[in-house]
Amino acid sequence: MGLTDFLCIGIQYKGMVYQMRQTNLSSLAYDQLLQSIVSFELVPGTALQERILADQLEMSRTPVREALRRLTHEGWVQNSLKRNVMEVKPLTREDIEELFEMRELFEMRGLEIIFDRKLNGGMERGLQALVDAMRRQNSEDGCDEMEYMATDIRFHTELMSFKPRSRLSRFWRQIDLEFLRMGIMALKSRSGGRATVEDEHEAIIRSIRRKKKKEAREAVRYHNEQTKLHIFRSLGSIL
Incomplete structure (x- = not known):
């Protein structure tokens, strides 16, 4: 050379x-x-x-x-x-509406899988463990908002029942950070709101435990609607 x-x-x-x-x-x-x-x-x-x-x-x-x-x-x-x-980039009401529409579609699909394949028992235990973790985090002094919301998102992701590495799973990962951001913004201005979130999650779990699909769908819709309304109130000044 x-x-x-x-x-x-x-x-x-x-x-x-x-x-x-x-x-x-x-x-x-x-x-x-x-x-x-x-x-x-x-x-x-x-x-x-x-x-x-x-x-x-x-x-x-x-x-x-x-x-x-x-x-x-x-x-x-x-x-x-x-x-x-x-x-x-600012968040708009249309952005938030669209994000919740997508999440609810995925969750309703997840409920169909849970009930059709009789996965209630295993799913119930996994979801309950996440709610228990949220309650522990909430009880700690100086609760880490990022950690709390990450656990919340894991709850919703588990509910969607995605197959590992599926296209739907990859698509959801592209938008779950949006929910993390919205949740953190809402928590910063919501006193006592965490316990309400946990109670609404518990209602979803109870419906799954009792094998009541219609009740579970209604619990998911109610939780999403309440969360969305709170986000609108919390972010009203910047929307």
Whole structure:
């Protein structure tokens, strides 16, 4: 191998390292920004400037730009026409209505599977364990809102009875973070609301235990409607 060939390989190698480093930094920026959006640290409508974000994340603007591009593609961020910058995409009433419609469709399908395949016993125990975990989390001082809502979402995901790695499961994973964000926003302004959520979950479990499919469907609809109405009240000032 000649010196020229060696130098060319070295340049290519350094280019690969640089590209990998940029990609890793972009992923890091994406993860941190998404977490800030979902946890409501960055509220809907917050301006996002590359320079400021790069300073906060202690990295160059290139990976931040790539992260913002990805967040835009996924619907978390949009261009602000007023300020000529990016911003956290606002939630609308239509967005919330649509998300709850999708969740209810999945849950009703899940109930059909549970009752048709007589999975009541195993499903009941799994759901009860999640509600018990929510009650424990709620009883702790300084309950972690993110952890609590993650357990809540697991309850709804279990109820949907997806097959592992199915298309429906992958589709749900694309929107469950939206529910995590809405739930955290609602919890921040809902005193005593957690116990109500847990009681409504218990009503769903009781219906499954008693093998009352119609009652279970009504309990799911009631819970979704109450949660949606509370979110509308909680987010009224920003919708």
